[in-house]
Amino acid sequence: MAEEKERVYNFSAGPAMLPREVLETAAKEMLSFRGSGMSFMECSHRGAEFKALYAELQERTRRVLKIPDNYSVLFCAGGATHQFAYIPLNLCGPEDVIDVVQTGNWSKKFAEEAGRYCKINIASKSSDFIPAVETWKLTEGAKFIYFCDNETIHGVEFPEVPKVPEDRILIADMSSNLFSRPVDISKFGLLYACAQKNFGPAGCTLVIVRNDLIVGGPKQADKCPIVGGYELLKKKDSAYNTPPTYNMYIINLVLKWIEETIGGLDKMAEINAKKADLLYKYIDESEHWSGIAKPEFRSRMNIPFRCTHDDMQAKFLEYCKPRGLITLKGYRTMVGSFRASIYNAMPLRGVEKLVEAMKDFERDMKF
Ligand SMILES: Cc1ncc(COP(=O)(O)O)c(C=O)c1O
Known part of the structure; x- marks a missing residue:
């Protein structure tokens, strides 16, 4: 899928991304x-x-x-x-x-x-x-x-x-x-x-x-x-x-x-599930990240997660910025966490890029 030209992938919980076409x-x-x-x-x-x-x-x-x-x-x-x-x-x-x-x-x-x-x-x-x-x-x-x-x-x-x-x-x-x-x-x-x-x-x-x-x-x-x-x-x-x-x-x-x-809500749901599955799969696979909600009740829209190594929040947020991945900080009371909100308008490519960043971060931090 094509990269978003001039635009960042904004993982904000809202106001959130709107479709480029709109x-x-x-x-x-x-x-x-x-x-x-x-x-x-x-x-x-x-x-x-x-x-x-x-x-x-x-x-x-x-x-x-x-x-x-x-x-x-x-x-x-x-x-x-x-x-x-x-x-x-x-x-x-x-x-x-x-x-x-x-x-x-x-x-x-x-x-x-x-x-x-x-x-x-x-x-x-x-x-x-x-x-x-x-x-x-x-x-x-x-x-x-x-x-x-x-x-x-x-x-x-x-x-x-x-x-x-x-x-x-x-x-x-x-x-x-x-x-x-x-x-x-x-x-x-x-x-x-x-x-x-x-x-x-x-x-x-x-x-x-x-x-x-x-x-x-x-x-x-x-x-x-x-x-x-x-x-x-x-x-x-x-x-x-x-x-x-x-x-x-x-x-x-x-x-x-x-x-x-998109082709209606069935199709929208399919795309949203694909995005969420991609991120959860990586969080589950890697020992360096962990999810917060119990797996049966995990949201497909808002994915809060943590780095299993201490004090990595500021570093990872900075790491993501030049890749055009922004607003990943967790909610203010969930100290040290991240949250990726991947609503309808977040392209699959944005989630792929986030997973790539998580992998590269592990390598560069030498976890
Ligand atoms: C589930 C839920 N309910 C209610 C609200 C409040 O919405 P608003 O800020 O538009 O009043 C929010 C906003 O983030 C929300 O996520």
Whole structure:
């Protein structure tokens, strides 16, 4: 595969790499979007250009993810963190309970914020694996079970949608793995993802919610900011106020790339698995590196790892830089570690180059 010309391989956990083709199209259309004489950034959210693009984006999102008709697709301003509040404000009364399966920082943060608006029960707690559903301490009468499908920091991913009792409704944060593989939307009441990892720039979050859960407006209408009410956003085509229009434009280009250049989510999943397998295989093979998450729950998107020799973090990061391999430092609380985030837009060549760098580093350090 060709090297990325002029560009680095950016292993950032997000904002992350975008496909080269998307950036090239955006550059080409910067001064005039589809012959309008305006950048899409300059187009009114009440104008014909935005309306046409939004219709295209809705249709494309539904097609790529195979979203059933009884679900709404909302493009919300702000990050996934905003939804930590909007989810309970829209779906729960103050006395309702959400059972949270806490597998890392992001599910913990959800519990902290959502707990200001409803009751939270921590059904299980772990950080490098996912406990079996049978061991979760679920609350009698709780309507929702919440989990983070891919914990970006610890690199722990649910291998499949958890099989929960039929009267429970699943809510999932898929911020770091939505669009990386096919997902059966019908198994969820709500799922959501910020765009800046797998499908666009930061500042826009996709919320997919079953319609029956949002009829009648937000459950805590007295507390929920009007701008975050799901039923209103559905009615207003995600544009009650001025939405992040340019983000939506880029998201549409990324989804078009997934559909037309990659060939859809099955193919995307195949490519992502190949990249992750390559890196894990080397981490497992070499005595000089070790993984962090338990193998059955390893993420295909975020791969945290360590060098088995002490104090090598700064040296390896410096070693990688001239090879165009950047942002490999582990999360700040995981001292001395590395993390390779290899989302959709990271080419296979980037992962090959990282493995080459690891091999060469071992040789040059004379381990
Ligand atoms: C799994 C997960 N959830 C939520 C968030 C928060 O997203 P945002 O920064 O867009 O609010 C992140 C961001 O890294 C994440 O990885």
